[in-house]
């Protein structure tokens with residue numbers, strides 16, 4: 194909820210997430226500001242429709258899917274083709290535009306002044322050089338701020354490594370910024386929420402352009418642009 198608040202105040206531009214649980218979307222972040230690099234277990238898509246037709250469900254769509262087996266058993270309302278989940282399993286290459294949203298993630302990273310890494314071991318994310326602007330000279334790359342209780346492969350490159358819990362650090366950060374952490378409200382929650390605006394209708398469809406994949410990152414314009422990436426994220 195803190196991240197959604199920071200985005201609302203234009204302090205975070207983009208969120209890159211490795212989680213598939215849809216919580217960032219549920220927190221109220223706009224989908225365009227999220228890159229869920231490994232998919233979203235509440236979203237299934239029709240890849241036969243152009244652009245891909247997206248169905249946001251209130252239930253887990255991955256019950257019948259697995260590695261290299263992505264059909265969910267449901268059909269597209271528009272064209273009748275089989276729907277597929279959006280999950281990127283270990284060993285697979287994510288090719289869906291949404292909800293992976295690689296384009297927005299790399300664009301945000303290229304403009305970022307700061308990358309805030311919350312709760313991710315970065316063991317997988319380190320393999321994506323575009324997210325770290327590795328093609329730029331070291332002095333022109335975004336500054337890394339890492340919050341994690343364990344070692345990460347990016348620690349030596351970080352401007353600051355905080356050995357703390359994400360919730361504790363975010364509470365302190367929000368207090369320092371004078372921002373109140375919003376309470377999660379199911380009635381106002383984003384998609385994927387059982388009682389959210391689209392949750393009430395089982396299976397909200399988004400057929401138009403604009404839906405997209407994502408990861409967790411954020412940027413802070415005005416005082417710099419930040420991109421954040423999260424693994425576990427946090428409840429705060």
Ligand SMILES: [Zn+2]
Pocket residue numbers: 239240241242246269270271272273274
């Ligand atoms: Zn279709």
